[in-house]
Amino acid sequence: MLKLMKYEFFKWRTTLLALLVGLVALEIGFIAGEKLNKTGLMSVCLGLISMLAFAAFVYLLIAGIAGYSQELREKSGYLVFMTPVRTMGVVLSKLLFIALTALVAMALFGGAAYLDFKHLIGRLNLDARALEQVNMLLRFGLNANATVQQIVQTAIFLGCTVLIEVMLTLCTGYLAVTLSATLMQNKKGLWRGLVSLVIFVALTWGSSWITQKLLYDRVNIVNANADILRDLLLWASLLNFAFCAAFTFASAWLLKHKVNL
């Protein structure tokens, strides 16, 4: 499985390098703005870093699912599926590679944006109230007494929550593509893509409905305090993780028993 992840990296390396070069270029622009005391340039670079981070995440998701679909449709899939690796290993190698890449991207882009934002705020003449609201944002919603450890823990918790959401979208996409490949074995192109999309929407709606019934309907969110909201988010993440596992197993099983390349 690790070897397959290595080759996933080789496939993606040009894209990842382009993203890294983009981030470095924008950081250089931000630092140049700071040295030249041009808050406008700093703001533009920070805005572009944020947009690049969002675009990178969306691209990772779409390309991750599209790449998997392509391997099931085209002969390049033979390269992976002829190897003596279990189907679960094949699916996990792709998912874990995307997860790791998303994690690293989050750390790099998120870390850069966070630090740049702090630097930028220090240069703007904000009134006390606006400054406190911004600082609360930088403390991830924690009050002014929060320690660095608490801020870091909250950042990690929120980061994991976002990562699991990203993985759930990816696992749902993989299952939708695999189910479509199973049901539409003789069809290619638009029909198979449409069926994948319908299944994806159905699975997303289904998992959201289950989460709603099991968790959100049982809590009065309007009157909930921070602890209740944190626990709700934790349980939702655990449930999403369970969905990820179930969808991954289902994809691997279908690949082994039903899908024909």
Added chain:
Amino acid sequence: MLELKNVTKSYLRRNALSDVSLEIESGKTCLLLGPNGSGKTTMMKLIAGLSRPSSGEITLDGQPIGTATKARVAYMPTENYFYNYMTIRDIGKYYADFFADFDAARYDRLLDDMELEKQDRIRQLSSGMSAKLRLSLTLSRDASLMMFDEPLNGVDILTRTQTIDAILKGRGQGRTMLISTHLVDELEDVVDYTVFLKKGKLVMAGDKQEICAGRTLKDLYLEVYGHVSTDPEHSGKEVGENA
């Protein structure tokens, strides 16, 4: 031994293979014959584990086709199956990473014989060069079962001769070879066992000497698929379908 027991492969409206039962002993060089759409590629993909039979069973030395048998089966598909970013060197490293029986030194020698450069990118290769690369990769493995799906298609005469020579050199040591082709007369002299498929059904299978019974394989092919008897007693007369 490669064994297929009542193997059927169905797609929505048709059977690519219908109730095929076959035994090929280890060490045999087997020719898989049939016109387009007869099920040759489907059979190879089932044996390679790239597809699942709708019913029936396929075993290699008693082991069902799966992850373990993929380590012992080398399959050369008809088309390019590499990632475009790869070079010829990269694909060799990929095979070395995943197949314990891959011989990197033999791969280098075969590349030299085929006049392929390691630094060339997959996307730059012509169809003939791509065919040579697929052949080099397959022959660089010490697999128990080697399958070549139409290895002589789309290549020039010199390359065809190189391909046949390379396949001949790859025989032996108990290795089973399964070759599908339309160019019957080019491989007639190198095979021990022959399988005829027609519209997904097994028409005939057996030792080449026995089933040919004095005829050439080409003549038998014409008789099976062209409905023309090449039996000296019925020469030139149409015969009923053999399917």
